[in-house]
Every structure is written in C-alpha cells, then in structure tokens.
Amino acid sequence: xxxxxxxxxxxxxxxxxxxxxxxxxxxxxxxxxxxxxxxxxxxxxxxxxxxxxxxxxxxxxxxxxxxxxxxxxxxxxxxxxxxxxxxxxxxxxxxxxxxxxxxxxxxxxxxxxxxxxxxxxxxxxxxxxxxxxxxxxxxxxxxxxxxxxxxxxxxxxxxxxxxxxxxxxxxxxxxxxxxxxxxxxxxxxxxxxxxxxxxxxxxxxxxxxxxxxxxxxxxxxxxxxxxxxxxxxxxxxxxxxxxxxxxxxxxxxxxxxxxxxxxxxxxxxxxxxxxxxxxxxxxxxxxxxxxxxxxxxxxxxxxxxxxxxxxxxxxxxxxxxxxxxxxxxxxxxxxxxxxxxxxxxxxxxxxxxxxxxxxxxxxxxxxxxxxxxxxxxxxxxxxxxxxxxxxxxxxxxxxxxxxxxxxxxxxxxxxxxxxxxxxxxxxxxxxxxxxxxxxxxxxxxxxxxxxxxxxxxxxxxxxxxxxxxxxxxxxx
Amino acid sequence: xxxxxxxxxxxxxxxxxxxxxxxxxxxxxxxxxxxxxxxxxxxxxxxxxxxxxxxxxxxxxxxxxxxxxxxxxxxxxxxxxxxxxxxxxxxxxxxxxxxxxxxxxxxxxxxxxxxxxxxxxxxxxxxxxxxxxxxxxxxxxxxxxxxxxxxxxxxxxxxxxxxxxxxxxxxxxxxxxxxxxxxxxxxxxxxxxxxxxxxxxxxxxxxxxxxxxxxxxxxxxxxx
Numbered sequence: 001x002x003x004x005x006x007x008x009x010x011x012x013x014x015x016x017x018x019x020x021x022x023x024x025x026x027x028x029x030x031x032x033x034x035x036x037x038x039x040x041x042x043x044x045x046x047x048x049x050x051x052x053x054x055x056x057x058x059x060x061x062x063x064x065x066x067x068x069x070x071x072x073x074x075x076x077x078x079x080x081x082x083x084x085x086x087x088x089x090x091x092x093x094x095x096x097x098x099x100x101x102x103x104x105x106x107x108x109x110x111x112x113x114x115x116x117x118x119x120x121x122x123x124x125x126x127x128x129x130x131x132x133x134x135x136x137x138x139x140x141x142x143x144x145x146x147x148x149x150x151x152x153x154x155x156x157x158x159x160x161x162x163x164x165x166x167x168x169x170x171x172x173x174x175x176x177x178x179x180x181x182x183x184x185x186x187x188x189x190x191x192x193x194x195x196x197x198x199x200x201x202x203x204x205x206x207x208x209x210x211x212x213x214x215x216x217x218x219x220x221x222x223x224x225x226x227x228x229x230x231x232x233x234x235x236x237x238x239x240x241x242x243x244x245x246x247x248x249x250x251x252x253x254x255x256x257x258x259x260x261x262x263x264x265x266x267x268x269x270x271x272x273x274x275x276x277x278x279x280x281x282x283x284x285x286x287x288x289x290x291x292x293x294x295x296x297x298x299x300x301x302x303x304x305x306x307x308x309x310x311x312x313x314x315x316x317x318x319x320x321x322x323x324x325x326x327x328x329x330x331x332x333x334x335x336x337x338x339x340x341x342x343x344x345x346x347x348x349x350x351x352x353x354x355x356x357x358x359x360x361x362x363x364x365x366x367x368x369x370x371x372x373x374x375x376x377x378x379x380x381x382x383x384x385x386x387x388x389x390x391x392x393x394x395x396x397x398x399x400x401x402x403x404x405x406x407x408x409x410x411x412x413x414x415x416x417x418x419x420x421x422x423x424x425x426x427x428x429x430x431x432x433x434x435x436x437x438x439x440x441x442x443x444x445x446x447x448x449x450x451x452x453x454x455x456x457x458x459x460x461x462x463x464x465x466x467x468x469x470x471x472x473x474x475x476x
Numbered sequence: 477x478x479x480x481x482x483x484x485x486x487x488x489x490x491x492x493x494x495x496x497x498x499x500x501x502x503x504x505x506x507x508x509x510x511x512x513x514x515x516x517x518x519x520x521x522x523x524x525x526x527x528x529x530x531x532x533x534x535x536x537x538x539x540x541x542x543x544x545x546x547x548x549x550x551x552x553x554x555x556x557x558x559x560x561x562x563x564x565x566x567x568x569x570x571x572x573x574x575x576x577x578x579x580x581x582x583x584x585x586x587x588x589x590x591x592x593x594x595x596x597x598x599x600x601x602x603x604x605x606x607x608x609x610x611x612x613x614x615x616x617x618x619x620x621x622x623x624x625x626x627x628x629x630x631x632x633x634x635x636x637x638x639x640x641x642x643x644x645x646x647x648x649x650x651x652x653x654x655x656x657x658x659x660x661x662x663x664x665x666x667x668x669x670x671x672x673x674x675x676x677x678x679x680x681x682x683x684x685x686x687x688x689x690x691x692x693x694x695x696x697x698x699x700x
Contacts, residue, residue: 009624016631023638065621105642112635119628127625135632142639180593199597203587
C-alpha cells in the first residue's frame with residue numbers, strides 16, 4: 001500500500017475548503033453585504049492562483065487510480081478560469097448589492113462552479129469529466145434563478161436546466177456505449193482500446209455522435225444553440241458574465257480531454273461532426289446577430305459564431321490547431337467578460353441598458369467608457385492590434401497549413417459579415433444623438449476592473465505571444 | 477429447450493419492465509405514470525438481483541421507490557397539469573416523430589443488438605460463489621479506485637443542497653408561534669411591571685365608584 005499523496009489535487013481540495021469556509025462565514029456573519037465572504041473568496045482565489053502559477057511547466061502526473069491528471073494544459077486552463085471568475089466576482093459584488101440576492105451563497109456557488117471547471121480540465125476519466133460538468137452546470141442553474149422577482153431569470157434557468165439535462169443524457173448514453181465497446185472509462189486506456197480495429201468500430205462511431213452532440217449542447221454550437229440567447233438575456237448580467245466566459249475555457253478542456261485524449265483514434269469521425277457544427281454556427285451566429293436590437297442577445301449570437309471559429313481549430317486536427325483553439329477560447333473569455341462587465345457597469349437598480357438604443361450617444365456623454373466599449377467590439381470583430389485578431393489568425397493559419405484553405409476563406413468572409421454588427425454598436429455609441437443621461441455603478445473597484453479588463457484586450461493584443469507561447473507549450 | 481428458473485425470472489421481470497416503461501409514457505394520468513415508473517424500478521431491481529448485485533437492487537428499491545418516487549408523487553399530485561392542453565398539437569408532429577423513433581430503433585437494434593453484443597462477442601457474466609459480497613466489492617471500488625469521483629459526487633450533493641436553499645429561502649419570517657422553552661422559563665419580572673404612580677385625585681375616585689355602580693346595576697339586570 002503506497003502512501004497517499006495529496007499534492008496533485010491540492011488546488012481542488014483548497015477550492016473545496018474555500019467554498020465551505022465561505023458558507024460558514026456566511027452563516028455567522030450579520031453583515032448584510034457579506035463583505036467578509038467576498039474578501040475571503042477573493043483572497044482564497046488569489047492564493048490558489050499563486051500556487052498554480054508556481055508550477056505551470058510540469059511533467060504530466062496521472063493520479064488517484066487514473067481519474068485525475070495534472071499537466072501544463074490543466075494548470076494553464078485552471079489559471080485562466082480562476083482569473084476570469086475572480087474578475088467576474090468583482091463585477092458581481094457591486095451588481096448584487098442593489099438587488100435581492102443571497103450574497104453569501106452567490107460567492108460560495110461561484111467557488112463551487114470554479115471547482116467544477118477545475119475538475120473538468122484535469123479529468124482523466126469519464127466519471128470525473130462528467131461529474132465536473134454536472135458540478136458546474138448545477139451551480140449555474142441555481143445562480144441564473146437566484147435573483148428574486150426576476151421572471152426572465154427563472155425562465156432562463158428552466159430552459160438551461162432542461163436542455164442541459166438532455167445534453168447530459170446524450171453524453172452519458174455515448175459514454176456508456178463507449179464503455180461497452182472498450183471496457184474502459186479511463187481516457188488513455190480507452191484511446192488505446194479504440195486504436196485497435198475491431199468489430200465495434202461502428203458502435204464506437206455511433207457513440208461519438210452522442211458524445212459530440214452533448215459537447216455541442218454545452219458549448220452552444222448550432223444546432224444545439226437554442227438555449228443560449230435566452231439564457232444570456234434572462235440571467236442576471238453578472239451571472240451571464242460568468243457563464244459566457246470561464247465555462248467556455250472549461251469547455252475547451254473538456255473537449256480536449258474527451259476528444260483528443262480519449263477518442264483520438266476516431267478523430268476522422270468527430271472532426272466531420274465538429275466541422276459541420278462549426279460551419280453552421282459561424283453562419284447562423286453572424287447572420288442572426290445582425291438582426292438583434294438587444295445587446296445581450298447580440299452578444300449571445302456573436303458568442304455562437306465565436307464558438308464556431310473556436311471549434312474549427314479542432315478540425316485542423318494537429319497540435320497547432322488545438323493550440324490555436326486554446327488561444328481563441330482564452331481570448332474570447334476575456335472579451336466576453338469585458339462585454340458583459342460593461343453591461344453590469346452601466347446598470348442600475350431595476351434598470352439595465354439592454355437594447356442598443358439605450359446606448360445612443362454614450363460617446364458624447366462619457367468618452368472614456370465609450371472607448372472601452374469600442375475596444376471590446378473591435379476586439380470581438382477581430383481587428384488588429386486587439387487580442388481578438390490573433391487567435392482568429394492562428395485558426396486560419398492552422399486551417400491553411402492543414403490544406404483546408406476553402407474553409408479559411410469561408411470563415412474570413414463571415415468575419416467580415418460579423419464586422420457589420422460590431423461596428424453598428426460603435427456607430428450607435430458615437431454617432432447617434434444622446435437621449436438620456438448615463439449613470440454608472442458608483443464603485444471604484446468595478447471601474448478599475450472594467451478599465452483593466454478592456455485595456456488588457458489592447459495590451460495583450462500588442463504582445464499576443466505572451467499567451468500563445470504557453471498554449472503551444474501546453475499542447476506540444 | 478426448457479426454461480431454467482433463472483431464465484423464467486429474467487423474462488418475467490424484463491416483460492414487466494418493458495410493459496411498465498411503455499405505460500409510463502402512454503398513460504394519460506400522470507399519477508398513474510409515476511406509479512408505473514415505480515413498477516419499472518422494482519422490475520429493474522429484480523434484474524439486478526439476478527446479476528447478484530443485491531446491494532444495488534435493495535438500494536434502488538429503498539432510495540428510488542421509497543424516497544425519490546414518493547416525493548415525486550407528491551409533486552405530481554400537487555401540480556395541476558392540464559393534460560388536454562399539453563396534448564394539443566401532439567398529433568400534428570406524430571408522423572414525423574414516429575418516423576424518427578422507428579428509424580432510431582432499427583439503428584439501435586442493429587448496433588447494440590445481437591450482432592455486436594450477443595453471447596458470441598461477450599461472455600455471459602459468471603456466477604459468483606456464496607462468499608461473494610456485493611457491498612464489500614462496491615465499497616472497495618468506491619473508497620480506493622474511485623474515491624475521487626466519489627468525493628466529487630458528495631460535493632455535487634452539497635451544491636444541490638446549497639442551491640435548493642438559496643432558491644427557496646425567503647429570509648426570516650416573523651411568524652407568531654409558541655416557544656415552550658421560553659414560556660416555561662418566564663419569571664414574574666418578565667410579565668409584571670410594577671409602576672409607582674402618584675396618588676390619584678378625588679375626581680378619578682368618584683369616576684371609578686360610578687363605574688362600579690353601573691356594573692352592579694348591569695349585573696342585577698342580567699339576574700332579572
């Protein structure tokens with residue numbers, strides 16, 4: 001009997017302890033704002049982040065009966081997830097202050113969601129992969145419905161819950177078939193068993209359809225995207241800021257573990273499925289976004305299009321393509337966080353600047369934050385020198401390198417289509433006459449975080465290598 | 477070919493399972509559907525018993541039938557579901573749905589049927605001897621190889637609890653209820669307050685006297 005080593009999953013253990021600690025503090029704190037819970041959460045997140053930053057470049061360790069893996073990829077994704085979630089909490093604190101939320105639970109549920117995402121990205125086993133996903137989803141269902149007296153929120157939560165449950169069903173059915181075919185649930189042994197050509201290759205392909213469908217549901221790829229705009233619109237904006245950003249990173253980790261680590265021998269099959277989903281997502285996302293007047297729905301459809309670009313990196317099917325996808329998802333998470341953070345920032349109790357008309361003339365009233373919106377929009381459209389440009393370039397490059405230049409041309413054409421609605425937002429902000437006074441959340445922390453978040457889009461865009469180098473390292 | 481006892485049990489429970497599963501989706505009354513689901517679980521637990529998974533079989537009956545489904549039944553009985561309204565428009569899509577379902581059934585039968593998972597490809601599970609304990613095997617698996625997923629499942633349950641409370645908790649309510657402990661512990665000082673007052677004036681005394689007289693009069697009238 002060898003001794004038990006806790007160090008591989010120490011960050012997860014610490015995260016769980018943090019979540020329970022926040023729950024306990026919430027219980028004994030009489031403060032209505034639950035400041036102590038917030039401070040504890042942020043300190044805990046920063047501490048775990050520092051611990052993770054200390055060991056980025058490591059040899060892969062598979063531990064705990066093969067259910068857990070710790071490698072550079074998982075460490076990097078965890079770092080990304082924690083940073084994004086921490087910033088989203090900065091936005092959330094001020095947002096929930098003026099609304100009827102249970103504050104302590106909001107913080108602890110966020111920590112549980114982070115834990116679920118961390119489990120997902122460092123899973124080496126179908127069970128831990130699935131349980132991490134459920135942990136994340138369950139937390140998000142609750143957080144969407146958390147705001148009292150918000151009927152849209154409850155509706156969004158139920159929609160998300162039902163579609164999420166169906167997706168989980170698909171995923172589990174696929175996994176059970178794969179287990180029947182290979183006799184393994186551990187991802188690497190599953191890949192080994194699948195590499196041997198057998199009588200079961202047809203069943204395995206059938207299983208891949210279900211697994212990919214479940215994955216597409218969770219990522220919000222067409223044709224499984226219907227929940228996304230309603231959820232983004234109905235959920236409290238601070239929760240949307242979380243849903244639209246960090247879980248996408250976890251989704252990338254999930255896809256890499258499941259498809260590349262576990263189902264590599266069937267790459268030809270799942271690549272075709274992802275290709276179709278990606279192509280349709282890019283077209284539908286960009287075209288429908290043009291017709292949107294609601295800013296949140298516009299961002300939701302643009303998110304569908306972004307996920308389409310992101311998944312094309314998997315079609316390229318080599319490490320360069322996966323690295324490009326990873327870069328893409330990290331950049332997208334940062335941009336989505338900034339976009340929804342701005343909506344949080346411009347909200348006030350009982351009212352949000354939701355439609356595009358609400359933002360008319362912001363450029364004349366408040367040039368600085370209009371500039372911030374411009375940064376986000378231009379970056380999302382994928383223009384240099386912002387961060388949104390480089391991952392798109394990498395995706396296109398890896399597609400061309402793998403010989404799919406037609407696909408790259410198609411994606412570029414729809415990027416140009418997408419430019420229209422991003423620029424329309426900028427036009428509304430700068431060239432329309434203001435109709436009302438703008439008020440922002442009166443908080444220094446959120447003002448600072450927003451500015452930091454938006455400027456980082458520009459700064460990281462000037463030195464894209466700072467992130468991309470690590471993506472290449474993680475997937476080499 | 478004659479049926480062994482085990483085969484008889486297997487086919488009996490399988491038929492029961494399929495029929496009750498069919499009835500879950502076909503019965504018009506949702507309470508009946510829940511009851512058929514219960515029957516489904518019971519039949520499944522019978523099948524598990526045949527595989528010598530006695531702990532799982534008992535847990536299925538105890539947990540799902542005993543707790544979850546009863547709770548479910550309460551919820552279904554409390555909801556006022558208008559079945560007729562829900563059925564509206566159902567038949568319009570029925571041909572398409574049937575087509576998809578039947579096609580899917582054929583694909584399923586072809587893929588996971590006998591030609592892939594038949595007895596030629598997969599051996600029948602061998603019988604364990606009498607010393608085999610399902611609980612011990614499960615416990616060993618859960619607490620050694622699978623302790624990480626096991627703990628994760630525990631965390632998910634914790635989150636479910638926190639989430640359920642955060643969705644339903646509406647703050648402390650000021651309800652008027654008895655607290656027996658407080659009532660027993662009460663002292664004279666809690667209830668009775670002795671206040672020193674100035675000696676009353678003569679006019680008040682006369683008032684009170686007249687009050688007393690009127691009261692006496694009323695009493696007399698009632699006596700009559």
